[in-house]
Amino acid sequence: MQSEKRSHSSARQILQTVLDASLVPFLAILTAVVVGGIIIRFVGGDPFLAYKGLIQGSLGSKKALSETAVWATPYIFAGLAVALAFKGGLFNIGAEGQLAVGAVFSALIGYALPEWLGFDLPTVIHLPLAIFVGMLMGGIWAGIVGALKAYTGGHEVINTIMMNYIALNTTSFLLNGVMKDRSPTNVIARTPLIAESARMPSIFEGLRIHWGFVLALLVAFFIWWLLNKTTLGFEIRTVGLNPDAAKYAGIKVKRTIIITMLLSGMLAGLAGSIEVTGLNYRHELGFSVGYGYDAIAIALLGKSHPLGIVLASFLFAAMRNGATRMQFLTQMPVDLISMIQALILLFVAADAIVRYIYRIKSKGERVVLTRGWGG
Amino acid sequence: MDWKRFIFIALIIAVLFGTVVMVGQAKQPPLLIITSMLATTIAVATPLTLGALSGVFCERAGVVNIGIEGMMLTAAFFGWLGAIYMFHIFELGAGVSIFLGVIFAILSGGLMALLHAALSITFKVDQIIGGTVINILAVGLTGFLNRQLFFGKGSVFGGNVPSSPGVLPTIHIPITEIFAPICDASEVCLQNVQAINRVFDQKPIAIGAILLVFFAHYILFNTRWGLRTRAVGEHPKAADTVGINVFKMRYANVIIGGMFAGLAGAYFTIESVPSFEPMLTNGRGFISLAAMIFGNWTPIGAWAAALVFGASQALLINMQIYRDVIPPQWSFLQESYIVGLTPYILTMFILTGIIGRTTPPAADGVPYEK
Numbered sequence: 001m002q003s004e005k006r007s008h009s010s011a012r013q014i015l016q017t018v019l020d021a022s023l024v025p026f027l028a029i030l031t032a033v034v035v036g037g038i039i040i041r042f043v044g045g046d047p048f049l050a051y052k053g054l055i056q057g058s059l060g061s062k063k064a065l066s067e068t069a070v071w072a073t074p075y076i077f078a079g080l081a082v083a084l085a086f087k088g089g090l091f092n093i094g095a096e097g098q099l100a101v102g103a104v105f106s107a108l109i110g111y112a113l114p115e116w117l118g119f120d121l122p123t124v125i126h127l128p129l130a131i132f133v134g135m136l137m138g139g140i141w142a143g144i145v146g147a148l149k150a151y152t153g154g155h156e157v158i159n160t161i162m163m164n165y166i167a168l169n170t171t172s173f174l175l176n177g178v179m180k181d182r183s184p185t186n187v188i189a190r191t192p193l194i195a196e197s198a199r200m201p202s203i204f205e206g207l208r209i210h211w212g213f214v215l216a217l218l219v220a221f222f223i224w225w226l227l228n229k230t231t232l233g234f235e236i237r238t239v240g241l242n243p244d245a246a247k248y249a250g251i252k253v254k255r256t257i258i259i260t261m262l263l264s265g266m267l268a269g270l271a272g273s274i275e276v277t278g279l280n281y282r283h284e285l286g287f288s289v290g291y292g293y294d295a296i297a298i299a300l301l302g303k304s305h306p307l308g309i310v311l312a313s314f315l316f317a318a319m320r321n322g323a324t325r326m327q328f329l330t331q332m333p334v335d336l337i338s339m340i341q342a343l344i345l346l347f348v349a350a351d352a353i354v355r356y357i358y359r360i361k362s363k364g365e366r367v368v369l370t371r372g373w374g375g
Numbered sequence: 376m377d378w379k380r381f382i383f384i385a386l387i388i389a390v391l392f393g394t395v396v397m398v399g400q401a402k403q404p405p406l407l408i409i410t411s412m413l414a415t416t417i418a419v420a421t422p423l424t425l426g427a428l429s430g431v432f433c434e435r436a437g438v439v440n441i442g443i444e445g446m447m448l449t450a451a452f453f454g455w456l457g458a459i460y461m462f463h464i465f466e467l468g469a470g471v472s473i474f475l476g477v478i479f480a481i482l483s484g485g486l487m488a489l490l491h492a493a494l495s496i497t498f499k500v501d502q503i504i505g506g507t508v509i510n511i512l513a514v515g516l517t518g519f520l521n522r523q524l525f526f527g528k529g530s531v532f533g534g535n536v537p538s539s540p541g542v543l544p545t546i547h548i549p550i551t552e553i554f555a556p557i558c559d560a561s562e563v564c565l566q567n568v569q570a571i572n573r574v575f576d577q578k579p580i581a582i583g584a585i586l587l588v589f590f591a592h593y594i595l596f597n598t599r600w601g602l603r604t605r606a607v608g609e610h611p612k613a614a615d616t617v618g619i620n621v622f623k624m625r626y627a628n629v630i631i632g633g634m635f636a637g638l639a640g641a642y643f644t645i646e647s648v649p650s651f652e653p654m655l656t657n658g659r660g661f662i663s664l665a666a667m668i669f670g671n672w673t674p675i676g677a678w679a680a681a682l683v684f685g686a687s688q689a690l691l692i693n694m695q696i697y698r699d700v701i702p703p704q705w706s707f708l709q710e711s712y713i714v715g716l717t718p719y720i721l722t723m724f725i726l727t728g729i730i731g732r733t734t735p736p737a738a739d740g741v742p743y744e745k
Contacts, residue, residue, distance in 0.1 A: 043523050091503055154726035157441060157503060158668075161661045162719040169719075173712040293511055300504065333522035338515035346508050352498035 025301050027354050028347035036340040050330045057325025058318035066207040071317035076216040077271035078295035079313050080223050081264045083304035087227055088260030089240035094160025095268040096292025097167030098138040102269025104171055106134030106276040107283040110194025126197040131273045138269015139262045146261025150254035175285045190284035200278040212278035224306040236260050297345040383730045384679045391686040399697040410570040412689050420685025421581045425639035426663025427677035428591050429632040434672060436628035437608035438495050439502040439740040442509030443636045444660025446487045450640025452517040454480025455651045462540040469540035477641045484637020485630050492629040496622055499742035518653050539649035548575040580646045591674040604628050608736035611743040621743050665722040671733040687717040
């Protein structure tokens, strides 16, 4: 009886915490939707029809749901990447580049490894290997920035952006050159198709939803476990909150910074790998326009909590996926979605605005996400 | 800026110029190559210089501005759009339209900066997040309006992107006219004078940017306004105690910074080419930030650093000209891809602090709580 009562009250507590944590993001979304509606009205569209199209296009049918999950998959990985870095006090704006690097290497292993070896590999080896190499290369790409931060103090914000440009230029160089699909009809900068043995099986016949989506959910749970139940997670969070205190507590701050960036990059790389092995079966130039940037908004909207990120990813995925239907119904350009997402980000980041509008009192400490140039 | 840093800058520029001279001398005499490199360097360094100045004003007042990229992009769009509206809808003359376009660009940069100021000063949002919001908002806003205004339902342009009234003209500085008599009808001498003249024949924003560098230096270090700006960036509490309004100073400087970024945006669509494409700033706002850091938060230092980036971009442009005469052992220079990476790698290299550490203003990035 006693224990039952306690568990009841703790369940209520958890519910209360979840409600508290999701109140401001929810109101931020609401505000962004209202402001977005005003913008639609202003440029001569029908906001209700537009939002109806958005919902129909993203949730209205089995196919629409499947497509939303397909969109959500890279968002979850990339959102987790940004969030993990946030937890460690680092701002990874480079998910876009790490994702491209992951995709390129997964594609390379996917199509070229059987040629190099001279024989076909079984799926149980080839597929995990392709994913792993892409993930690892994404990790190294970010790890370089982590090492620069740890040993020289070079700020990760500018360095990840520079690495983005380097990654995108290099990718375009490779996809137009040595890695280009040589089939005679091809004029696009893309790799050849990866071997059958490196492809993920589909979950349902006829729908594009793939096992990568399930993997994304598992990885989200893993990251939650890593951050909250392991020593490494504790170290990452401590360094993020206060590197000086972490140092006095005996945590190797430099090592932790590098590991945080490495893990963050691996998650972003995974986003690219999964897109290649699960969905497109090749890497094509410009397949990811803005995943890395949307990921920042997703991480902020999800308050850097894995569950929050899964939910935020679904929201963003639904908006992207429903945009086509919205455009069909109202002739509003798809770019409108970017506008609304930017507004969501604005209201989430500046939660003071939301609190001011809805008269919600702030409680608790301000969470510091990043630090200035000092390093 | 210490002398070591200037020597380093001179060294890099010398290497970049030397590479082009080495490759191009098969085609043109060195003087012509150097002057053409110089002219390009100054022109392409313009948005970087202005962007860095934008950062200097914001950060000297204690507000980290990572949103320069977004402010530039917004300004590039609205400047271009404004010029088109003035020209086609209000049917003003081309010259007036272009001039008003520049004004629109500056104002829209200032407006974006106002948003950044509100976020970081009033709402005390993490300033790097605030800047990221600006950047993402700018991409969304310009992408949406670019599509909607020209191709949307009921667009006054009916699905066509109308031609822009053009770009700002080059200002001719009469060096050739002055020095031609000295040459005494010598053909080679006259050619050289003309080549040197080309370095100085720049467009208005490029010339304005250089003047603004020295103006900004004067304002920051020789006026009461500058002293107050630096005070609120170094020690806002002390500044507040002696009666300086920290919030007002910060707001004003962030907005001034945004206007600099706005002028940088105007460079892209009103001075360089008369067209807009989504995300055309292509990271130059961030490179400006690196220039600002390398220049140790001083206008002249930031300008010098911007010239390094300008030179590396000029290298890329000039390599296209000498493509066919590149010696085989230097064939990697043919790859515009490899040469194109120079500014990004240079930025990362500079940020390592190998060439000496820089110190940001003490209260940079810290919201002021009264």
